[in-house]
Amino acid sequence: MSRPLKPNLSPNASPEPSSTMITTCANKFVDQVEFESHVRDAIQRASNPQVLVYTKVSSLWAEQTVDSINQTRDGYSTRKNYNSFTQVLRITIMPTVLHDCVQTWWRLSEIAMRDTGDLTGYEQAQIETLVGTTLEFQSGPYRCSRKEPDFFIRAKNDALPSLVMESGWSESWNHLMDDMSLLLVGGDGAINAVVILSWQLNRRTRLVSGFVELYVRDRSGMPMLRQREDVFPAPPSNPNSPTT
Structure with a gap:
């Protein structure tokens, strides 16, 4: 465990x-x-x-x-x-729990969105949240690829998700970037965004730090970094920023 x-x-x-x-x-x-x-x-x-x-x-x-x-x-x-x-x-x-932490993150975000009215009960019923489910890619440069994401969200009856979340240690960064490209390019337009959480252990101080990056496609259909935030340890709260 x-x-x-x-x-x-x-x-x-x-x-x-x-x-x-x-x-x-x-x-x-x-x-x-x-x-x-x-x-x-x-x-x-x-x-x-x-x-x-x-x-x-x-x-x-x-x-x-x-x-x-x-x-x-x-x-x-x-x-x-x-x-x-x-x-x-x-x-x-x-x-490990490091790979599964995105599930808790989404659950808390979902509760917050319901409380603020940004997510209705009907909308919530129209989406599926899945873990480790096999995604198959059938066309383009990533044809015959397989991916079992740490977490993804898709509309009911859709084969591919619209949002995927992946989590890993800094040692696996290159693999996380390859996964991100596979999802955004191989998804042939179906996958709109990929969230990457990267964690790093300072072996001298024994402190863990983490950041999250949001990737989307640019106008040419290639992956681009949209946003980056430090998330762990939790940064000081900004009273002018949203709570979610």
């Missing part, structure tokens, strides 16, 4: 950034069967949260491997992401 995220970690705490990230090139495997066997074995042997990163993975290998994992109980303890443009398959084993 993961610990709650705290701004000040005790000297004896085991901070989540120590979670292992293991990178392996798919070229070392003879065929897809051997590759899948290696992935499945790594998932089943894991006893702590970790991230498996496989490079130079073909779309066919990724599709078959992810489908196979999702047909077993291993699918429930992992989040799989395949980027066909970068040919990287990333599997997060035992997602």
Whole structure:
């Protein structure tokens, strides 16, 4: 069970950034069967949260491997992401509270919007909020990509969400940026915004800090940074700013 995220970690705490990230090139495997066997074995042997990163993975290998994992109980303890443009398959084993904090954030924001009248009961009933659900991308440079976001919001009956939220440690920043590009460009206009939360541990002071960035598409359809805010530890409140 993961610990709650705290701004000040005790000297004896085991901070989540120590979670292992293991990178392996798919070229070392003879065929897809051997590759899948290696992935499945790594998932089943894991006893702590970790991230498996496989490079130079073909779309066919990724599709078959992810489908196979999702047909077993291993699918429930992992989040799989395949980027066909970068040919990287990333599997997060035992997602932690850091990945799930966006769920609490949205719940509190939803309550606040209901209280202020910015969100009606009817509007709330028309949206779905999902965690780790597989999104498939069918066209463009990200064709055959798969993404299981930490959190997303979509209108009922829509295949793709309008808003996606991702959270991770600073060590995974490049992967978070690749995810953001996949979602905004690969979504073919359906995904309007991506929120990225990045957390960093100062190993000397044992302090955790975090910031949030909002990305949208520019007029040419390419990702652009719209807004950035420090969120953790909580900045001093501004009496002139909204409460949500």
